[in-house]
Amino acid sequence: MISKLAIVGGTHGNEFTGIYLLKKWQRELSLIERSSFSTETLFANPNAYSENKRYVDHDLNRCFEQAQLEDDSLNSKEQVRAKEINELLGPKGNPRVDFIIDLHTTTSNMGPTLLLTKKGTFYNQLAAYVTQKMPQVIVSCDEDHKANSEHHFLSSIAMDSVMVEVGPVPQSVLRQDVFEQSEEMTMHILDFIELYNNNQVPQLPETVSAYRFIESITLPLNEDGSRNGMIHKDIQDKDFTEIKTGQPLFTTFDGEVICYEGEKTLYGSFINEAAYYDNNLAMSLLEKITLHTYSD
Numbered sequence: 257m258i259s260k261l262a263i264v265g266g267t268h269g270n271e272f273t274g275i276y277l278l279k280k281w282q283r284e285l286s287l288i289e290r291s292s293f294s295t296e297t298l299f300a301n302p303n304a305y306s307e308n309k310r311y312v313d314h315d316l317n318r319c320f321e322q323a324q325l326e327d328d329s330l331n332s333k334e335q336v337r338a339k340e341i342n343e344l345l346g347p348k349g350n351p352r353v354d355f356i357i358d359l360h361t362t363t364s365n366m367g368p369t370l371l372l373t374k375k376g377t378f379y380n381q382l383a384a385y386v387t388q389k390m391p392q393v394i395v396s397c398d399e400d401h402k403a404n405s406e407h408h409f410l411s412s413i414a415m416d417s418v419m420v421e422v423g424p425v426p427q428s429v430l431r432q433d434v435f436e437q438s439e440e441m442t443m444h445i446l447d448f449i450e451l452y453n454n455n456q457v458p459q460l461p462e463t464v465s466a467y468r469f470i471e472s473i474t475l476p477l478n479e480d481g482s483r484n485g486m487i488h489k490d491i492q493d494k495d496f497t498e499i500k501t502g503q504p505l506f507t508t509f510d511g512e513v514i515c516y517e518g519e520k521t522l523y524g525s526f527i528n529e530a531a532y533y534d535n536n537l538a539m540s541l542l543e544k545i546t547l548h549t550y551s552d
Contacts (some may be wrong), residue, residue, distance in 0.1 A: 258416070258449050260353045261295050262345055263288060263442065267317050267358055267410050268531070269304025270427040273438050274359030274420075280439075290446055292453035296353075300341060300410060303333050308428055310531050317358075320412055322348055322405035338410075346413045349405065356414040357445055361434060362423035363530040365493040368437040369394045370445075371419035372466075373411060378452065380547040382418070384460040385448040390440055394496055395466035396421075396525060396542065418445060424493075427530060460549050467496060467523055467542040475538045476506050476514060483536060484508050487528040495525050499541070506538070 263281070265274025278297045281288045288295045304311045313332035324330055325342050345353045370386055370393050372379045383395045398419075404412055411417035420441050425434045451457045476485030485508035491499070499505075499522045506514040516522075520543070526532065527539040 267300040290450040356417040358411040369421040
């Protein structure tokens with residue numbers, strides 16, 4: 257039973273969609289209220305928003321490992337804010353809220369993407385329900401075998417959570433289609449939880465196609481760690497399409513084409529995400545999987 261739910265926006269200060277959705281819902285709370293649970297909103301990183309940046313000192317969405325939250329020597333703006341959010345919604349390990357929906361946007365051509373943070377029948381049914389109502393949604397699983405205390409995302413404060421990730425949209429820009437897709441997906445998530453709480457989940461498709469995170473790969477780098485290339489034009493904007501052996505991935509500045517050499521067909525996401533340039537990350541690689549709606 258999910259009794260208390262929080263919708264978070266502005267975890268990254270230059271992802272405006274979630275921030276302005278919160279403003280809309282705060283003016284009309286009935287849009288996000290449901291009878292079986294209470295809903296609250298949280299503007300996560302107003303400092304970064306006021307400076308029109310993703311973050312001021314550290315990426316807030318990497319500050320929620322239990323060890324970081326308990327380390328008083330970590331005192332950057334985001335590290336302090338993470339501790340404040342943990343007090344507001346948590347504490348992690350024994351949180352006040354049962355479920356978090358964290359709203360994000362991306363510069364990558366990912367469309368409306370539902371990021372599942374855990375495995376299990378509840379998540380499989382949630383994915384089936386959302387994709388039944390909104391067929392253009394892509395389901396992506398960022399699951400691993402870490403203990404929850406080791407996860408660094410804001411949403412890991414709650415025992416259960418999802419992230420709404422929609423793109424493409426430039427940083428610090430609002431696009432109507434991205435705004436509407438983010439809102440629609442959030443409404444379907446809230447509706448599903450209401451049905452789940454009341455044991456009224458309708459008949460759903462037996463399976464759902466999804467993508468599971470394998471690894472992140474970097475842009476071409478010189479020996480000194482400086483950037484030496486860019487995403488190849490043949491894969492730009494091709495999120496969630498097949499990457500087969502021989503697929504061009506990068507072009508170096510001297511004209512060399514670097515191709516995918518793996519034997520297994522994979523798929524890309526967050527391709528050429530602007531926010532990841534500070535770490536020279538080029539894209540995430542994923543495998544295609546099938547979620548079974550009525551089993552783990």
